[in-house]
Amino acid sequence: MSAPLTCRPTTAADLPALSTLAHAAFGPDEGPEIAALLHGLLGHPIVAGGHPQALSLAAADPGGRLCGHVLFTPVALAPAPTPAVPAAILAPLAVDPALQRQGLGQRLAREGLAQLRDAGTALVFVLGDPGYYTRLGFAPAARWGLQPEHAIPPAYGDAWMVQSLQPGALERLAADGVTRRVVCTGMLGEARYWGP
Numbered sequence: 796m797s798a799p800l801t802c803r804p805t806t807a808a809d810l811p812a813l814s815t816l817a818h819a820a821f822g823p824d825e826g827p828e829i830a831a832l833l834h835g836l837l838g839h840p841i842v843a844g845g846h847p848q849a850l851s852l853a854a855a856d857p858g859g860r861l862c863g864h865v866l867f868t869p870v871a872l873a874p875a876p877t878p879a880v881p882a883a884i885l886a887p888l889a890v891d892p893a894l895q896r897q898g899l900g901q902r903l904a905r906e907g908l909a910q911l912r913d914a915g916t917a918l919v920f921v922l923g924d925p926g927y928y929t930r931l932g933f934a935p936a937a938r939w940g941l942q943p944e945h946a947i948p949p950a951y952g953d954a955w956m957v958q959s960l961q962p963g964a965l966e967r968l969a970a971d972g973v974t975r976r977v978v979c980t981g982m983l984g985e986a987r988y989w990g991p
């Protein structure tokens with residue numbers, strides 16, 4: 796039986812290891828862009844400053860090597876609802892290729908969602924494979940009038956998803972019938988991260 800992995804928050808000192816992991820998980824085409832995204836987001840004052848909807852969690856092996864990582868960063872809803880709805884987006888999620896399909900990605904995501912719930916987060920968004928993220932409790936966001944910051948081709952519309960961490964949060968938000976845009980923190984708001 797393999798040794799257990801531990802989940803822990805990352806620090807600025809982990810950035811080189813997170814970059815290595817991003818290159819390994821996303822490969823030579825996407826890896827450099829994801830590593831740059833991590834660098835930008837983890838160094839962003841809102842994220843580095845300990846915002847309640849910012850969470851960077853890594854899985855480490857007994858030797859301390861990072862083999863999985865998930866990042867949540869705060870998002871704003873526009874127009875802003877009253878009362879405010881604390882919300883975050885999950886991006887990116889990465890697992891060392893040697894350890895994929897063993898449940899680590901889901902474990903990291905679930906742990907992060909539980910910690911965000913405890914921090915008072917009402918909604919979490921993701922842009923990703925519906926087959927993967929529906930298992931984690933996400934469902935298409937468009938039905939709640941919640942639009943991504945950048946348009947997504949209609950064929951990928953179901954990839955834009957949300958889940959409520961507080962009972963009734965989506966129903967209360969959508970009750971006014973207003974369509975809202977989800978505005979990301981820092982580099983995640985750049986159009987290049989929203990392509991298919």
Ligand SMILES: CC(C)(COP(=O)(O)OP(=O)(O)OC[C@H]1O[C@@H](n2cnc3c(N)ncnc32)[C@H](O)[C@@H]1OP(=O)(O)O)[C@@H](O)C(=O)NCCC(=O)NCCS
Pocket residue numbers: 820821886887888889890891894895896897898899900901902923924926927
């Ligand atoms: C996507 C990723 C994070 C999943 O982590 P993981 O630890 O391998 O996945 P889990 O073990 O938690 O879940 C495995 C299940 O998810 C599904 N799955 C795994 N990777 C998937 C992918 N890239 N797309 C769709 N489904 C995937 C599989 O169906 C698998 O189910 P199965 O065992 O019944 O076949 C990981 O494969 C990875 O790092 N991929 C490269 C980076 C990436 O694409 N990240 C997501 C976008 S931000």
